[in-house]
Amino acid sequence: MKLIIGNKNYSSWSLRGWLAAKQSGLHFEEITVPLMGEHWETQKQGEEFQPSSGKVPILWDGDNVIWDSLAIMEYLADKVGRDRYWPKDEAARGMARAMVAEMHSSYGELRSEMPMNVRSRVPLENLSEKAQSEVVRILQLWAEARARHGSSGPFLFGTFGAADIFYAPIVSRFITYGIGVPGFAQSYMQAIWEHDWMAQWIAAAEDEEWVIEQFETA
Template structure:
């Protein structure tokens, strides 16, 4: 398998696809490109038709199968290795996990625009507008319910690490970058996520990158 991802400091969807591949346990080659640079256009030319879409990352090549959406990548991998590796076994827990992943996949536009991922940085005193605050309240409510109802088996949203954690991992990074105040249970969850070995690998790699997107380096430009 080959996984094409963007830079690790800024690309939240790449993080989700990469974590899904790590969770699968399958071997894969990582191809990292700067989607804003000439090397991405060169990579697309070298690979041919990478996808029938707009050239966004992540993209997974698995033999003749090409998947260009992070949730589709996770589901493809779950089909290959067994869905229990990604989803809770309990029906009620699995239903909630799937709903949370789908909501993350399609929602929280205000938070995404207002607090873009920047793994290397920490900003203090960033003003959060009402729409961003609303997204944060909703997310914390979902985390609280998942942890209270299904989190007894470990430190992650549904106890053991799985699809929901993969999809909310970039939000953990955002909350830390912008110093979003969260209650104690969320602090404990975020610490468990941040200290996860795969997250530490991603963080270390992001710190070695030379790519800089100027508009994401100054919180004043995000208003």
């Protein structure tokens, strides 16, 4: 398999696709393409990117091609077993699916006002009311997941899985922009930040030399 991703410092969707691939336990080749670099417009026209119209992440598995991080995760879950990603308990699995779907389709203001930037620490003085409400919503979801289904470990549903994969970039954003969170959320964020795979991603992001100026001036 071959997974094409964007800059590790900035690309939240690439992080989700990469974590999903790591969670599969399958071997894959990782190819990082700097987004918005001098060759980006040419690169995204190439055959490898054609199915996704130049979007990352994109997974090639032989002749099979899957783009969009949620589709990549579901494809891999079909290959290796869905229990590797989703809770076994029916109620927990239903909630995890709903949380992943909401993360996939929502939080536009938060994404816009708090672009992912792993390397930076830029406390926000002004966050719009809409973005603040989205932060509160996420914290409420985290609290409910942890309270109802998180007793078996430090992650949202106890063990690391699909919901953590999809909320990992939110953890990064909260750390970058100094978002104040309650103690239970701090513990959860620490568990994500110290996960071996996240540590690998963070180290690689810090070593990248590419800079996208529009994401440096939030």
